């Protein structure tokens with residue numbers, strides 16, 4: 001693995017090694033205070049963030065490295081009209097690893113084509129968020145001893161929630177997972193995720209009621225309705241507040257079920273759930289920092305590649321997803337990948353036909 005754009009960039013062995021490393025860091029953090037000394041991470045946040053930005057920054061600082069970047073793109077040359085390609089070529093000439101979050105789907109993949117150093121996708125629009133998945137898997141494995149065989153409920157905005165998409169893709173590497181996908185019909189998972197699950201013979205069922213499946217779950221992963229991704233404000237109004245987990249609803253859940261949430265929460269978990277021993281979302285955020293330390297150690301120590309891998313320019317149709325990075329960065333090659341036998345945009349996963 002040279003970049004982390006999608007959880008699929010990691011083999012199961014690579015994930016196991018990173019998880020082991022995160023565990024060593026959790027147990028003996030003082031052994032790691034110098035492993036990235038002299039290394040510099042660039043942190044490019046084109047979208048708001050608290051946890052991801054701070055946890056990457058503190059991860060690098062705890063490894064003895066340093067961080068530069070922006071959390072507000074209006075303070076960078078993007079506001080003058082600079083292309084992503086130019087920004088990345090320049091930033092990767094200063095840094096040893098680039099961490100980026102953007103509202104455009106496929107932007108981290110696009111950046112990786114031009115970067116001399118590893119690129120980490122810290123969230124690309126409503127598409128993917130693989131390092132949140134690292135936090136999620138670290139939490140489940142530490143607290144449940146493993147991931148195989150679990151029944152997992154994903155609840156809320158499954159259409160726009162990138163943490164959900166990354167999580168589902170990662171589960172293909174584990175055995176006998178059952179997914180209960182709980183959402184309003186209009187916020188169900190995108191087609192490319194459904195195709196992915198079918199292609200990999202993953203067990204899943206789509207339901208609208210949280211209460212009806214609660215007793216079966218080993219993990220309940222709540223998510224926020226992603227207001228900023230709605231094109232139609234009425235659609236948001238119709239769906240906001242649709243799921244609220246309360247102490248009362250938890251009475252029907254297993255005693256050792258984990259309640260997880262990538263955070264920030266709006267109103268989908270009542271505050272009185274915080275004191276329930278099953279609520280692990282703040283612990284999950286802390287595990288995320290250790291998982292990112294393991295990742296940064298792995299990536300920041302890799303040699304630079306002044307000539308990034310060449311890309312072949314094909315003749316694929318242009319992606320029609322209005323949020324795809326190819327819509328604004330017109331120099332990008334129309335790369336294609338197969339998903340469930342269908343030609344899809346290699347940046348945003350949208351179907352090309």
Ligand code: NCD
Nearest residue numbers: 051052123163224262263264
């Ligand atoms: C998530 C994100 O940014 O996608 N937050 C995070 O990184 N912990 C979830 C969200 O914003 O709802």
